[in-house]
Amino acid sequence: MITKDISKFYQFYPCNVTLVGARKGNRVNFMAAAWNVGLSFNPPPFGVSISPKRFTHDMIVKSGEFTCNFLPIENIDIIHGTGRTSGRDYDKVELFSIPLEKPQVIDCPTIESAYAAYECRLVHQYPVGDHNFFVGKVVAVHYNNEVITQKGLLNTEKINFAMYLGSNTYISTDPGTMRLLPAEIEVPVR
Numbered sequence: 001m002i003t004k005d006i007s008k009f010y011q012f013y014p015c016n017v018t019l020v021g022a023r024k025g026n027r028v029n030f031m032a033a034a035w036n037v038g039l040s041f042n043p044p045p046f047g048v049s050i051s052p053k054r055f056t057h058d059m060i061v062k063s064g065e066f067t068c069n070f071l072p073i074e075n076i077d078i079i080h081g082t083g084r085t086s087g088r089d090y091d092k093v094e095l096f097s098i099p100l101e102k103p104q105v106i107d108c109p110t111i112e113s114a115y116a117a118y119e120c121r122l123v124h125q126y127p128v129g130d131h132n133f134f135v136g137k138v139v140a141v142h143y144n145n146e147v148i149t150q151k152g153l154l155n156t157e158k159i160n161f162a163m164y165l166g167s168n169t170y171i172s173t174d175p176g177t178m179r180l181l182p183a184e185i186e187v188p189v190r
């Protein structure tokens with residue numbers, strides 16, 4: 001099928017959800033963000049697309065920093081909860097009992113139960129449609145050493161990723177589908 005009605009085009013999902021954290025004064029807030037992406041190897045900036053409607057948006061602009069926290073699907077209540085409530089109405093850290101971890105470089109804490117978390121300094125922002133794309137310089141990475149393989153990969157036997165499918169639906173990964181392929185492929189002769 002081909003359609004020009006792209007308003008319900010959700011096939012760019014699933015996306016690995018991150019919780020974007022920001023701080024203003026004593027207030028720390030987190031929101032779920034499916035639109036997050038690594039942008040280059042060296043340096044390794046990280047990008048998140050955030051609507052100006054989000055409470056988190058202005059906290060990032062004003063503080064010039066943010067964190068990205070990757071939680072396993074076991075923490076789905078926190079993930080979905082921070083994506084369906086606003087810091088304007090609730091202190092989400094208290095509401096969802098989010099365990100905070102002290103930051104190393106910036107002032108905004110990360111989430112202790114994250115299997116990986118980035119501390120980012122805001123270096124660019126670009127308006128993209130009705131969102132703003134924030135590019136952060138990653139200045140520190142927190143990670144759980146027990147879930148990293150010798151090759152530096154996330155151990156899928158130990159981590160169940162929280163992927164967002166759209167429409168309030170989440171899915172995790174099945175380690176049985178993992179494939180290790182050669183870096184150089186043999187191109188078939190035709």
Ligand SMILES: Cc1cc2nc3c(=O)[nH]c(=O)nc-3n(C[C@H](O)[C@H](O)[C@H](O)COP(=O)(O)O)c2cc1C
Pocket residue numbers: 017029030031032033034035036049050051053054055056057079080082083084085086087088131164
């Ligand atoms: C799974 C999920 C993914 C989301 N991804 C994004 C996103 O990438 N960008 C965005 O601006 N909002 C996204 N949202 C919506 C915000 O998380 C939501 O509006 C949240 O309540 C904003 O919180 P805040 O007002 O405290 O900043 C997502 C929501 C969910 C549930």
